[in-house]
Amino acid sequence: MWAQAFKTFYRLHDLATNWAQARQICEAEGTNLLVPHSLEEMDNLKLLISNMKAHFTAIFIGVHDQFAHGEYVTLQGYPIRGTILELLWAEGSPNYVNNSENCVVMTREGLFDDRPCDDIYPFVCKILGNETEYSEECYSFDLGQSLDEAGYSSWSPIKQDLSTTEPQHCGAISRSGFLKVTWCDMPAMFLCEKRGCQECTANLTTPAPAP
The missing domain is CATH 3.10.100.10 (Mannose-Binding Protein A, subunit A)
Incomplete structure (x- = not known):
């Protein structure tokens, strides 16, 4: 609507x-x-x-x-x-x-x-409305983003066994750095990410003036 x-x-x-x-x-x-x-x-x-x-x-x-x-x-x-x-x-x-x-x-x-x-x-x-963009390819506003487009799609070379009674719908990164799927209600450590402003980044990367 x-x-x-x-x-x-x-x-x-x-x-x-x-x-x-x-x-x-x-x-x-x-x-x-x-x-x-x-x-x-x-x-x-x-x-x-x-x-x-x-x-x-x-x-x-x-x-x-x-x-x-x-x-x-x-x-x-x-x-x-x-x-x-x-x-x-x-x-x-x-x-x-x-x-x-x-x-x-x-x-x-x-x-x-x-x-x-x-x-x-x-x-x-x-x-x-100003946060939406229509996809001609999908005939939808639900653009989404593939893992390849996001910049990281490295899956483990060892194939996971997904034949379990409880479906696994969430993604995770293993200790080896590879992506895997897991149960969404399984407790795990996590990382938070927040986009920084350009001005803040500039302040962090610009060398301090010489005394």
Whole structure:
């Protein structure tokens, strides 16, 4: 759905899944799991989620407290405390049932509630119009990027055995430096990456003046 008022594309995924998988699917499309930014946008989204199957009561959104109990943040790490989003909690929420409700859903009424991340719900992916680019080759806005295009596609010469009962959908780098596939819920070390600004890079690489 294209919302002209917000210059934003939304996609409702009616195939329900857990929160982590919903986030991965959106990111694979080059979008993000929905985070509303205004009450006006929330009203607009009610129309979209009214199209989901009748037996679903809510959708997953990109808000969670998995880093610190009770401190809800967006996928970008911004706290919702003190923002307009904090006003959208349903009455009595968040209620932290059994300290296991670390992810957030939006109900059909446009209100937030905390639920377990392993629950199954539909979800909405979101991207700003000026961040999209149409692919003539794929007839789609979902451009994606191959590993070759990303600059590193070195797989281990030893073929992995993928004949397991639990599908492996996530990528990793082994100790040997080769790429491999693994289970998305398997704990592992990880690296974070952030693009630096040109000015910052220049300051790091420019020699200091001689005393």
